[in-house]
Amino acid sequence: MTGKTTTRREFLLKAAQGTAMAATGGLLWVYLLRQEARAHPYALRPPGALVEKDFNATCIKCGQCVNACPYDTLKLAGAGGSLPIGMPYFIPRDIPCYLCPDIPCMRACPTGALSPDLKDINDSRMGLAVIDLENCLSWKGLRCEICHRECPLKGKAISLELHPRAQSKHAMFYPIVNSDFCTGCGICEKACPTAEAAIRILPHGMVQGRIGEHYRLGWTFDTEISQDFKPAETAPPAVQETTVPDKAPGVDYLNEGEP
């Protein structure tokens, strides 16, 4: 260093330059973080993952869940991709989650980003299956129902609704997803035979609405009875709109055999 004493002016200039550097660097850094860590709408996380904000904060990007998964379901997102860097995700159409009862991925997680509170794999909520009614073969009247058969929670997460048809021997069997049970494992999406899956898993936030506090559903038992809301003492018996004939014209010959 030169031995000369720094003047006040030089000192102030130095300080200003330093501050400017730090501010520019800091802003750039924050911008990068924002870009990377914004809650990603499409990312499907392993079972037990905390909500996106907490998951982003706690996942240390170690990939131990990826290694633990026996089906190679999970991948770590690479840099520069569309998903947040270094975090585990899965694409059900490639490899779905097969709902291991012992949840190896969650047990491998050192940080609790995959929460050990998940005790039963069937309680995991990785996403929600959504059916594209326009392209679902069953909704077109074909007897596909593959998603229903493949669903590990068959009958709960996906059920079939029988819709007899007046004109035809063939009834319609509509697969319906029930969000109370669907784990979002994506086995259905993997199994769907259409060229682009007609049933797919989306994060809950993308598909689920919320009814809001101000609606009172008088006909459900869950509705709390309060001072200014009393449901009728006895509900009138539900009226059957269409009377179903004894023997439906449509026949479930696939599941029950031809009569």
Added chain:
Amino acid sequence: MSDPTDTRLRADAQASLRKIHERSLGARMWSWRYVVLRRIAQVTILLLFFGTAHWGWQFPGDTPLLTGNLSSSEFMGLLPMTDPLAALQIFLTGHLLTREALIGAAVVFIFYLLLGGRVFCAWVCPVNMVTDLAGWLRTRLDIKPLFHVPRNVRYYVLAAALILSAITGVAAFEWVSPVGMMHREIIFGLGFGFLALLAIFLFDLLILKNGWCGHLCPLGGFWSLVGRGGQVRVRFDRDTCTHCGACGAVCPEPQVLNLKKLEERGLVYSGECSNCGRCTALCPENSLNFDLRALIRKHNAQARD
């Protein structure tokens, strides 16, 4: 490399430099020994992670051998290891860590605390292979410095990483770390992280010598602070040193080889020393050697009498 005909040097220093220039091929190879050992260590660690992830290496029984990556891992199902800086950032985002992660962070922290210096940087970190190559090439091509950046910038970057973690709610360095990127992308498949490494390589090669590891990397800064009091240090024998300066020319952190400080303390004191061993292998007078801190004190006391 310093010039043995530089007349500003003392005669014995010139003689020392001449010794280096006249080394036989074998001796020259031998002076690369720590570089080779470090590469073996770095690659072995990567290989253990890679083999566990891709070839299902298991030991003992059917427990994965070394699963995870440098951010957090588990060795033989027994030893959890977590990057303490990553853990600290996560903690600052306002999230409690699990016991396993805390134990892992303590294991790694204590290991390097005892070992000392930036052993992580020189012997483990994969980015070091890239920056070493850039530094070596830069010396060969004799690329002159563009500007000067103080070495302590890394501590400000470290402070910024911690502050930004608290502000943004995500571990600020982990989300941009080229160390993590390189490790993840080698072990778990390719993304565009290699572009970041290419950037570092070019930055080190053309813009600032030892720019990333020696000036900016907050992880290096962190280990510099932790490794200050470590046990494995480079001992300095002032009686044999001829002040030829060959050590400073190969050291990626030459400020730690300040001769005045070396003579005062008898060892490389600064935590910024990465224990890479380059100087010890090169010194023509054998004045620099790895040693344990306690033994160094004894050695120097004897030498003084």
